[in-house]
Amino acid sequence: MEQKNNSLLIYTIFYFLFLYIPVLFLPLFSFNDSNYMSFPLSGFTFRHYEDMWSKAPVFRALWVSIKVGVIASVVSTVIALMAAKAFTKYKFIGSRVSYAAVLLPFLIPEIILAVSLIVIWLSLGFKLGLVPVTIGHILFCTPFCMLILISRIEGFDSSLEEASRDLGENAWGTFWKVSFPLYLPGIIASLLLGFIISFDEFILAFFLSGSDPTLPMYMWNQLRFIKKLPHVLALGAIIIVATTFVVLLAYWLRNLGQAKNKDFKI
């Protein structure tokens, strides 16, 4: 008999436990009938959720985050789509350098990005608020969006666009009738992921938002008061579920049609 080696399986299990157990504490304690995050659990309750539901600032912050998230993800996706198209289609002088330049916000520490933005913004004489937050988020989301879109566009057969030109469409018509529908899963994935990144983002918002808190900032503010902890837990639990759902949707959409394409290519 061959000895079965389970070490990789055990490693994998430990890895996932390590990764997800802390995250699962949040929903767990959000249903715990106590103001403190400690064991033993003292009973099941929806109280914290009701508590959260009754607080107007939560919804104000949520609305701010949604506005910023939608604008940032749409603008980032448009910029990223144009960049991704250029990088996959053309080999131009400086293409590697500009590719690296677009990806840079992805790599440099966010706090440095935040500090440099605040310095520029204030020295230009503008006020802090949601406009600089949105601009910061666009800067920060664009590399993620571009990587998603490049992975979509790279697997795309360029002869389809040539076929469209050959069949009488001009460049604009070709984009809308052929390229766009085929990129669409990638574009939606990029929108969703851009939104999630902006929605989760704290450091840029913290530096640039002035008096209009986004949702993560609101939560951070509440954490300073022990009594307010439970409704933040409830909020956190909801955000985890919603985020997981959106990210899964984004990945599913990104891969949608690619299996079909593989089969299509010869």
Next chain:
Amino acid sequence: MNEKYIEVKNVSKHFDKVKAVDDISVEIKEGEFFSLLGPSGCGKTTLLRLLAGFEYPTKGSLLIDGIDVTALPPNKRPTNMVFQNYAIFPHINVEKNIRFGLRKLGLTKLEKNQRVEEVLSLVKLEGYEERYSNQLSGGQRQRVALARALVRRPKVLLLDEPLGALDKKLRDDMQLELRNLQKSIGITFVFVTHDQEEAISMSDRVAVMNEGQIQQLSQPNELYKNPNNIFVSDFIGETNFLNGKTNEKHGDKIDVSIESLGNFQVDNRLNISANTNDIVCGIRPEAMMISREIQSDWDISLPAFIKQTSYYGEMTRFYVEVKGIDQVLTVSSQHFDNQSFKTGECFISIGLEDIVLLNKK
């Protein structure tokens, strides 16, 4: 019929320093099945893409039916293309793929419907209108690509190795079908392939290309029987090349000494100069005869030794050594198979009319 339906005038296409197409001029007739044949990287696909408008020439001009199309984008040219991988739009069904090219033609709804119906029956795809590309076989995709291009009634149909992805049996069927289709609709076809059998069996004329230039432009049988140079002779079919030397000229004949075979008088179609070593003599494997006994009624008959054989069913290849020739000659025979010879001893015979004299360079 217009003899100069497509005119390629001194066209070059350079990619950086690579001359993909190097000063080519060629005229293609109306209604002709014209093939561009050559190994990969010879420039045949680039020339096709220049005709389609996907590339613009570095130098020279292109005319189709008397109109200069050199600077026109693909959507303004009277050409349509069948792509190597077919490029069927995967997000729309067969019928919409076919209708795609009709939108900008200014046809009425009735005319469009008529054309779609017509072309579907032409490529025998009735009943497949609702299918998507991933629900079609390779052969069906090929028909869709063909239908999508033909429905626009182009002046010229460009085909970029359209049969390359199909298996052998299907490819043979499609060759015949494509040929018949072209004859029945009468559209000029420009067909790119690296497969010499395909080019020879389908085309009215073939341009053999290498290194960005046309090596020879002839009817298929001319290419096979009277190649202009070593490249064409080697690329179309198979050839044994023997070194030799020319001697005295006699009108359109010339004396040659071929290594170890002796002195002979052969045709000098290419008007090769006398007294030069820069020649080779090409002999096709199928032009030689292999036998157990010497054949005294042939011009040349020599003892040889069979080194190896390969059996192909319809014929057998013999790889033989001849005394004094330091290369293995290939002889093919339909009459004898590899069981016919008890020992390696044999005779090979050659007729003088089958020796093709070529320049070495």
